Amino acid sequence: MDTQNINLLEGREKQVYEKTAGGAEIEIACDKTSLSGSVSQRACVFCGSRVVLYPVADAIHIVHGPIGCAAYTWDIRGAVSSGPELHRLSFSTDLQEMDVIYGGEKKLYKSLVELIDQYQPNAAFIYSTCIIGLIGDDIDAVCKKVAKEKGIPVLPVHSEGFKGTKKDGYKAACHALMKLIGQGSTEGISKYSINILGEFNLAGEAWIIREYYEKMGIEVVATMTGDGRIDDIRRSHGATLNVVQCSGSMTTLAKDMEEKYGIPYIRVSYFGFEDMSKSLYDVAQHFPDRPDIMEKAKEIVRDEIRKYYPEMQKFKAALTGKKAAIYVGGAFKTFSLIKALRTIGMSVVLAGSQTGNKQDYKNLKEMCDEGTVIVDDSNPVELSKFVLEKEADLLIGGVKERPIAFKLGVGFCDHNHERKIPLAGFIGMYYFAKEVYESVMSPVWQFAPRKGGLR
Amino acid sequence: MLLRHTPTEVKEREGLTINPAKTCQPIGAMYAALGIHGCLPHSHGSQGCCSYHRSTLTRHYKEPVMASTSSFTEGASVFGGQANLLASIETIFSVYDPEVIAVHSTCLSETIGDDLQQITKKASDDGKIPDGKYVIYASTPSFVGSHITGYANMVTGMAEQFAVSTGEKTEQINIVAGWMEPSDMREIKSIASLMDAKIVLFPDTSDVLDAPQTGKHEFYPKGGVTIDQLRSTGDSKCSLALGCVSAEPAAIALDKKCKVPFETLDMPIGLSATDRFIMALSKAAGKPVPASITAERGRVVDVMADMEQYFYGKKVALFGDPDQIMPLTEFLLDLGMRPTHIVSGTPGLRFEKRMKEILERAPYANFRNGAQADMFLLHQWIKNEPVDLLIGNTYGKYIARDENIPFVRFGFPILDRVGHSYFPSVGYSGAMRLIEKILGVLMDQQDRVALEEKFELVM
Ligand code: SF4
Ligand code: SF4
Numbered sequence: 001m002d003t004q005n006i007n008l009l010e011g012r013e014k015q016v017y018e019k020t021a022g023g024a025e026i027e028i029a030c031d032k033t034s035l036s037g038s039v040s041q042r043a044c045v046f047c048g049s050r051v052v053l054y055p056v057a058d059a060i061h062i063v064h065g066p067i068g069c070a071a072y073t074w075d076i077r078g079a080v081s082s083g084p085e086l087h088r089l090s091f092s093t094d095l096q097e098m099d100v101i102y103g104g105e106k107k108l109y110k111s112l113v114e115l116i117d118q119y120q121p122n123a124a125f126i127y128s129t130c131i132i133g134l135i136g137d138d139i140d141a142v143c144k145k146v147a148k149e150k151g152i153p154v155l156p157v158h159s160e161g162f163k164g165t166k167k168d169g170y171k172a173a174c175h176a177l178m179k180l181i182g183q184g185s186t187e188g189i190s191k192y193s194i195n196i197l198g199e200f201n202l203a204g205e206a207w208i209i210r211e212y213y214e215k216m217g218i219e220v221v222a223t224m225t226g227d228g229r230i231d232d233i234r235r236s237h238g239a240t241l242n243v244v245q246c247s248g249s250m251t252t253l254a255k256d257m258e259e260k261y262g263i264p265y266i267r268v269s270y271f272g273f274e275d276m277s278k279s280l281y282d283v284a285q286h287f288p289d290r291p292d293i294m295e296k297a298k299e300i301v302r303d304e305i306r307k308y309y310p311e312m313q314k315f316k317a318a319l320t321g322k323k324a325a326i327y328v329g330g331a332f333k334t335f336s337l338i339k340a341l342r343t344i345g346m347s348v349v350l351a352g353s354q355t356g357n358k359q360d361y362k363n364l365k366e367m368c369d370e371g372t373v374i375v376d377d378s379n380p381v382e383l384s385k386f387v388l389e390k391e392a393d394l395l396i397g398g399v400k401e402r403p404i405a406f407k408l409g410v411g412f413c414d415h416n417h418e419r420k421i422p423l424a425g426f427i428g429m430y431y432f433a434k435e436v437y438e439s440v441m442s443p444v445w446q447f448a449p450r451k452g453g454l455r
Numbered sequence: 456m457l458l459r460h461t462p463t464e465v466k467e468r469e470g471l472t473i474n475p476a477k478t479c480q481p482i483g484a485m486y487a488a489l490g491i492h493g494c495l496p497h498s499h500g501s502q503g504c505c506s507y508h509r510s511t512l513t514r515h516y517k518e519p520v521m522a523s524t525s526s527f528t529e530g531a532s533v534f535g536g537q538a539n540l541l542a543s544i545e546t547i548f549s550v551y552d553p554e555v556i557a558v559h560s561t562c563l564s565e566t567i568g569d570d571l572q573q574i575t576k577k578a579s580d581d582g583k584i585p586d587g588k589y590v591i592y593a594s595t596p597s598f599v600g601s602h603i604t605g606y607a608n609m610v611t612g613m614a615e616q617f618a619v620s621t622g623e624k625t626e627q628i629n630i631v632a633g634w635m636e637p638s639d640m641r642e643i644k645s646i647a648s649l650m651d652a653k654i655v656l657f658p659d660t661s662d663v664l665d666a667p668q669t670g671k672h673e674f675y676p677k678g679g680v681t682i683d684q685l686r687s688t689g690d691s692k693c694s695l696a697l698g699c700v701s702a703e704p705a706a707i708a709l710d711k712k713c714k715v716p717f718e719t720l721d722m723p724i725g726l727s728a729t730d731r732f733i734m735a736l737s738k739a740a741g742k743p744v745p746a747s748i749t750a751e752r753g754r755v756v757d758v759m760a761d762m763e764q765y766f767y768g769k770k771v772a773l774f775g776d777p778d779q780i781m782p783l784t785e786f787l788l789d790l791g792m793r794p795t796h797i798v799s800g801t802p803g804l805r806f807e808k809r810m811k812e813i814l815e816r817a818p819y820a821n822f823r824n825g826a827q828a829d830m831f832l833l834h835q836w837i838k839n840e841p842v843d844l845l846i847g848n849t850y851g852k853y854i855a856r857d858e859n860i861p862f863v864r865f866g867f868p869i870l871d872r873v874g875h876s877y878f879p880s881v882g883y884s885g886a887m888r889l890i891e892k893i894l895g896v897l898m899d900q901q902d903r904v905a906l907e908e909k910f911e912l913v914m
Contacts, residue, residue, distance in 0.1 A: 035546060037497075037550075038524070042502050066562050066597040067477060068597050069479075097598050100566060114471050115471060129562075162528060162531070384672040400513050404519045407672045449668070
């Protein structure tokens with residue numbers, strides 16, 4: 001079966017929208033679980049929790065369940081640490097048949113004690129997977145008991161895979177973090193301070209962002225969760241402002257902190273010149289009594305753009321008129337990508353996300369050009385169909401999309417888990433443009449049949 | 456020094472697994488199912504598992520891996536997944552139009568007790584399976600065994616659910632492929648064709664997971680064993696099962712159902728195991744070993760002799776899956792090396808027994824499989840008794856780097872290199888490639904660490 005000749009999956013019509021002149025209002029049916037029987041690119045609750053909490057590097061992360069869930073998430077994200085690297089080891093209770101029948105609480109208890117004795121971590125996160133939800137282990141009780149005996153926070157993360165979508169996993173992760181926040185002393189924290197939320201330090205991105213803010217004279221209390229430390233998180237309620245990137249994952253936490261500690265939050269994106277600059281300005285604006293902070297922000301923006309602008313023109317010259325298809329996790333990321341692609345002369349013909357909400361899709365429609373297809377929770381058949389129909393030259397996606405792009409003979413850029421090179425910040429935009437340029441212009445395409453065999 | 460956390464002292468752990476040397480059943484079933492032409496693997500459970508399995512296979516093969524999911528939600532977990540599976544079957548046939556759907560279970564559907572046999576029968580009774588199309592299934596609870604078990608279960612499902620016997624035996628020989636790469640399956644077929652033996656190989660992922668670039672995304676690439684071929688396995692004169700853990704169960708099932716006698720062999724990795732395979736195939740087919748194969752063997756032995764001094768006495772640590780570990784250990788011994796530490800997360804009595812036989816030649820070796828036989832233990836063993844070479848999947852790179860040990864990637868998964876799916880590890884050409892790889896890393900290391908005054912052009 002050629003993917004070219006495939007129709008939309010029945011029952012999915014409502015999750016696809018094509019923007020046309022004077023077209024209908026957008027009413028994408030998102031927030032839906034995928035149709036039974038579809039080849040979905042989506043993951044589960046556990047996956048959501050795991051990706052958010054994983055970069056906390058001085059805690060142990062133990063997956064309570066059968067081996068698979070732990071094995072597949074072992075060091076699979078390049079969330080780097082400037083110190084301890086406990087997060088990169090894979091701990092599992094490796095449940096066996098007997099445990100499933102008689103319950104796994106004892107095994108979990110023993111494993112936890114063994115681990116804590118061995119590694120002396122600052123905290124432990126216990127992820128419960130599908131099967132735990134079914135057999136009904138009381139992991140809260142086990143966590144409480146161990147926390148008391150060992151004197152460190154032992155935090156249950158209720159991430160049973162079937163209990164929703166990845167978004168619910170984000171929430172579970174936020175709940176676990178919320179239990180830590182407020183436990184530490186806030187003494188000595190500056191009035192001009194922020195927490196960076198939803199930055200996972202893939203390829204060191206959190207370091208880049210942190211440096212900008214520190215240059216502006218702002219204290220960064222905690223980066224949640226990239227290069228994360230338990231003690232920082234415990235005292236993060238002492239910060240004046242929460243700055244949230246990756247809206248999907250951390251908005252819950254920001255809201256909870258606002259409610260409980262009165263800390264306001266703003267949503268930002270660190271991707272692309274435009275959004276990066278804005279996220280510095282937006283923070284500066286929160287400290288009107290210190291005009292020097294805004295001055296400094298302007299200076300950083302000026303210097304950085306001056307540094308990368310000439311190079312960007314080179315990429316733009318080559319890429320102008322080329323088309324991109326985007327299919328990534330969060331919708332917010334899609335907005336930034338559209339702007340960034342425009343900076344280098346490219347247009348967007350397909351914009352999709354796995355976890356966008358109604359408002360996100362409305363915004364997306366506003367931003368997109370006519371003829372752009374907007375999709376929620378897509379599948380490979382649809383993706384390749386649109387890539388071909390819309391004659392995209394580039395696909396931006398994650399690990400499962402990469403080989404599809406290459407089979408179709410179009411360039412690819414990973415904007416998900418497997419970054420080795422940072423995309424955040426001004427320098428990140430340069431890397432992004434370079435990567436897109438290299439992939440789209442690769443000489444390999446002259447040997448390969450492209451785009452359905454057309455050349 | 457990522458693994459600086461690994462202490463040297465080995466303590467018995469009660470429950471904890473650290474850095475597993477295995478993964479769960481469904482991914483094995485998914486891989487096996489991709490070896491049927493026009494097959495869409497279907498994961499009966501929640502989306503997460505399916506997504507992880509596809510990602511891991513995608514990373515290993517660098518190919519699009521298609522599989523659908525029942526997308527369990529809380530409701531399904533309470534009321535059972537029958538409705539989801541029935542709906543899935545309908546959706547899949549109407550939208551993706553496969554020849555066959557191969558359903559496997561996950562922890563979740565196993566624990567709630569979904570009966571795949573009953574549900575697929577219901578689908579058939581309700582007319583949800585179009586004429587000439589099929590749904591097969593395998594039960595693959597991930598709290599039992601490992602990904603290898605899942606592979607074996609799905610291959611057994613193929614044999615049990617497709618093979619028919621018409622009562623007339625043919626000249627055909629079934630070769631049941633244990634978990635091996637597409638390149639290995641291609642090599643097996645090429646050997647059989649050189650020998651002029653009529654075989655059917657199943658499963659067969661060549662031309663599925665190593666497809667050429669065509670500018671198209673083929674949902675069902677051209678490779679894979681066909682359903683007609685699978686049906687015909689019941690009339691074959693005999694079966695050769697390549698691997699007692701991942702392949703033998705299917706051969707047993709065929710024997711039970713259709714009276715096809717079988718012989719179980721080690722997977723043909725290295726010299727001795729390939730010798731046995733070639734002889735068995737020649738005997739089964741009643742065809743002599745052609746001169747070209749004999750010459751190829753001669754070249755392998757020649758290189759082994761030429762380089763014998765570099766192998767002799769070198770200590771090796773290896774880890775991975777049973778059917779690969781067994782013949783590989785034997786091959787290392789044949790090369791004069793010392794397999795010193797061996798770990799496999801996959802449990803199994805057959806495996807243990809066969810390893811014991813092989814390790815009679817290496818009474819000094821540490822071997823452990825099953826529970827807590829993980830990379831953490833392997834690392835501890837290596838700390839206590841260092842080795843000259845490490846062989847295993849990508850996860851070995853942490854140990855190799857920390858302990859500065861030459862490392863050959865072999866097994867599943869290999870996430871950070873290419874080649875494994877294109878160059879065979881089985882047969883004489885596979886043996887040659889292993890030799891080349893082992894020598895390559897050993898001699899690179901020698902060149903890297905040699906003292907200035909001892910460093911020479913020819914070493
Ligand atoms: S839930 Fe079970 S089947 Fe799914 S990934 Fe985890 S171990 Fe594997
Ligand atoms: S078993 Fe559940 S928690 Fe684990 S990967 Fe599958 S859906 Fe996610």
